[in-house]
Amino acid sequence: MDAWLYHGHHQTYTEDLIFWEEIALKKGGPILELGCGTGRVSLHLLKKGYRVIGLDNDFNMLTALKQLAKEEKTSQLYILQADITQFYLCDHFPLIIFPCNTYSTLKPIERKITLERINKQLTQDGWLVISMMNPTLLNHLPQVGEPELDTLFNHPIDGYPVQVTSSWNRHDNNVFILNWTYDHLFPDGTSKRTQIITTHYLAAPECYLDDFRNSGYEIVNCLGDFGNHAYSDQSPYLIIIAKHKPKRKSNEYKNKSR
Structure with missing residues (x-):
């Protein structure tokens, strides 16, 4: 896709930016944004002082983002071209975000692989937050x-x-x-x-939540808009906040079973 068409179309959409800023305030950085595109969310968080890693598989999107970041004169943005089902980073993150409907473009098997991959990149009690259009609507x-x-x-x-x-x-x-x-x-x-x-x-919201639970997450909240209202079938969005739940060590489990 033409990255500048994408940027021009989406740069004026600001409804969710305060929401991501508030989430970042709760969890801190560094922050990993998956499917960052031309950086609408990443650049906003950069301006708020967070270190951000933007990951996308589209070279043209990342080239545009690099130029936009240069114009902002920031050195806190790191860019990675990778497939979200296969990426690996040495860092672990207290917050990984998946804004703007990207999650629902994944097929069911890709969702499972991606959730498992993300879980390995979260710190203990780190959060994964996704937003998408309400599939029920x-x-x-x-x-x-x-x-x-x-x-x-x-x-x-x-x-x-x-x-x-x-x-x-x-x-x-x-x-x-x-x-x-x-x-x-x-x-x-x-x-x-x-x-x-x-x-x-698309899947039923409960199916998405089950995907998270089955991949080792604990659901923190399920919201229906960026004003932090609880999800309902009539909500405009489905926003899932989940946290990393470390697996019990086998000897710990055995001790608790005695």
Whole structure:
């Protein structure tokens, strides 16, 4: 994907930034952001003084993030290109975050592998926090969403307007496909169209929670919005806060069993 189109589209979305800041205040740094993109959340946390490691598999996204971080004149950002199902870092983190719907783009087996991988990177009592669109609401939408205007923004590089439209297709097998169309409009009347398709693999909220429990996490909270309200079927989001739960050592278990 064109990283600057992505950045221009998402940089004005600020609804969740205070939430991530409050989470960071509770757990401290360093912070690992998975699927960091062009750094909308990472750069905000950097400005608040946290050391942040941004991980993404898209080279172009990370190149844009590196340029944006340079403009911020910060040395507290570390960038890693890696697959979130396979990454390994020497550091352990009190906080790992997974913002902006990235988690729901993972297939069930990928979720399991990723959760197990993340658990090995958390400190004792470290938190993993994910946010995604409420799957219950998405599963009750019509099967087809007709294209509609989403937003208009100026391209970060040339300043020309970009018109964004979105549509969706919901399939019976819990697959939700979101279609984004970017029309980059030039002064001479021409335009350049870019289409991006993101596929989300939905499950019932309790299934997501079970994934966490089965991967060795303890659920701290389940929220429905960035104002810290409890989750319900009508909530706009599903936000899961879970903490690392160290495995009992075999001799400790035996002693407690006697």
